[in-house]
Amino acid sequence: MASNKSTLSVFPPTLYAGKVALVTGGGSGICLGIATALVRHGASVAIVGRTQSKLESAKATIEAATSTTNKVLCIAADVRSFEAINAAVSATAAKFGRLDFVVCGAAGNFLCAAEDLSPNAFKTVVDIDLVGTFNTCKAALPLLKLSKGAIINITATLQYKGTLLMAHACAAKAGVDALTRVLALEWGQYGIRVNAIAPGPIDDTTGMTKLMPSGARDLILSAIPLRRMGTVRDIEFTTLYLFSDAASLVTGAIEVVDGGEWLASPMAIVSSLDAAGMQADVQKKRADYNASKKNASKL
Ligand SMILES: NC(=O)c1ccc[n+]([C@@H]2O[C@H](COP(=O)([O-])OP(=O)(O)OC[C@H]3O[C@@H](n4cnc5c(N)ncnc54)[C@H](OP(=O)(O)O)[C@@H]3O)[C@@H](O)[C@H]2O)c1
Numbered sequence: 001m002a003s004n005k006s007t008l009s010v011f012p013p014t015l016y017a018g019k020v021a022l023v024t025g026g027g028s029g030i031c032l033g034i035a036t037a038l039v040r041h042g043a044s045v046a047i048v049g050r051t052q053s054k055l056e057s058a059k060a061t062i063e064a065a066t067s068t069t070n071k072v073l074c075i076a077a078d079v080r081s082f083e084a085i086n087a088a089v090s091a092t093a094a095k096f097g098r099l100d101f102v103v104c105g106a107a108g109n110f111l112c113a114a115e116d117l118s119p120n121a122f123k124t125v126v127d128i129d130l131v132g133t134f135n136t137c138k139a140a141l142p143l144l145k146l147s148k149g150a151i152i153n154i155t156a157t158l159q160y161k162g163t164l165l166m167a168h169a170c171a172a173k174a175g176v177d178a179l180t181r182v183l184a185l186e187w188g189q190y191g192i193r194v195n196a197i198a199p200g201p202i203d204d205t206t207g208m209t210k211l212m213p214s215g216a217r218d219l220i221l222s223a224i225p226l227r228r229m230g231t232v233r234d235i236e237f238t239t240l241y242l243f244s245d246a247a248s249l250v251t252g253a254i255e256v257v258d259g260g261e262w263l264a265s266p267m268a269i270v271s272s273l274d275a276a277g278m279q280a281d282v283q284k285k286r287a288d289y290n291a292s293k294k295n296a297s298k299l
Contacts, residue, residue, distance in 0.1 A: 079131075
C-alpha cells in the first residue's frame with residue numbers, strides 16, 4: 001500500500017533559501033502545511049486570511065515546527081477585495097524585498113442543495129475561490145515578472161464528475177482550473193509558471209471534517225485505488241516539486257493528488273476489491289460462451 005509516512009523530505013532543506021512566498025488561506029489546514037513546508041525549506045512566507053488571531057497562531061505553529069523566527073508575516077486581508085490583496089502583496093515586498101511564489105488556497109465551502117442555495121451564497125463561494133484567485137494572481141503579477149516566479153492555485157476534484165450539494169464549489173473550482181490554464185498561456189512569455197494542485201479528500205482538515213458525512217469514511221476509503229486518504233503532507237510535497245527547478249517546463253498543469261479517487265467508477269472499485277473473483281467470473285463466462293457456441297455449431 002502506498003504511504004507517505006516518512007517524516008524526511010526528499011527535498012534539500014535550503015531548496016528555497018532566499019525565496020519569498022505569499023500563501024492565501026495560509027492560516028489553517030492544507031495551506032498552513034504548505035506555508036510550513038516552504039519555510040522548512042528556506043523560504044520566507046506571508047500568510048493571508050481574514051482572521052488576524054488565526055494567522056498569529058498559525059505563525060507560532062510554523063515557527064515551532066521549523067525552529068525559525070522572522071520568516072513569517074501575517075496579513076489580514078479578504079481575497080475578494082483586489083485592493084486588500086494588492087496591499088498584502090505590497091506589504092510582503094516591503095518586508096521581504098521580493099516575491100517568487102504565490103499559492104492561492106483561500107476558499108469557502110459548505111453542503112447545500114442547489115435548490116436551497118441562495119444566489120448570494122453561490123456568489124460568495126465563487127467570489128472567494130475564483131475571483132479571489134484571480135485578484136491574487138493579478139496583484140502578484142508585477143513582482144512575479146521581476147522574479148520569473150510561479151503560482152500554484154489550489155483547486156479540487158469535486159468538479160470533474162460533479163458532486164452533490166456542492167454546485168457552488170464545483171462551479172468555482174472549475175473556474176479556477178480554467179483560469180490556471182489561461183494564465184499559464186498568457187504569462188509564459190514572462191517566464192512565470194502557473195499550475196494547480198487538485199487535492200482529493202485530505203484527512204484532518206476543516207474541509208473533510210465539515211463536509212464528510214458521518215460514517216462515510218470507510219466508503220470513501222474503499223473507493224480510493226491507493227486505499228488511503230490524502231494527508232496535508234502529500235500536498236506539501238507536490239507544492240515543493242511544482243515550485244522547484246525540477247518542474248521548470250511544467251505550466252498549465254493541474255496535478256491531481258487523490259490516490260486515484262476521482263477516476264474510480266463503481267466497476268473499478270468492485271474489480272480492485274475482488275480482482276481474483278472478477279477474473280474467475282469472466283473466465284467462466286467466456287468458457288460458457290465458447291461451450292454454447294460449440295453446441296450451437298453441432299446442431
Ligand atoms: N480539505 C480537503 O480535503 C480539500 C479537498 C480538495 C480541495 N481542498 C482545497 O484546499 C484548500 C484548503 O482547504 P482546507 O480544507 O485546508 O480549508 P481551511 O482550513 O478552511 O482553509 C481555508 C482558509 O481560507 C481562508 N479564507 C477563507 N475565506 C477567505 C477570504 N475571503 N479571504 C482570505 N482568506 C480566506 C480561511 O481563513 P479565514 O476564515 O480566517 O479567512 C482559511 O484559513 C481550499 O482551496 C480547498 O478548496 C481541500
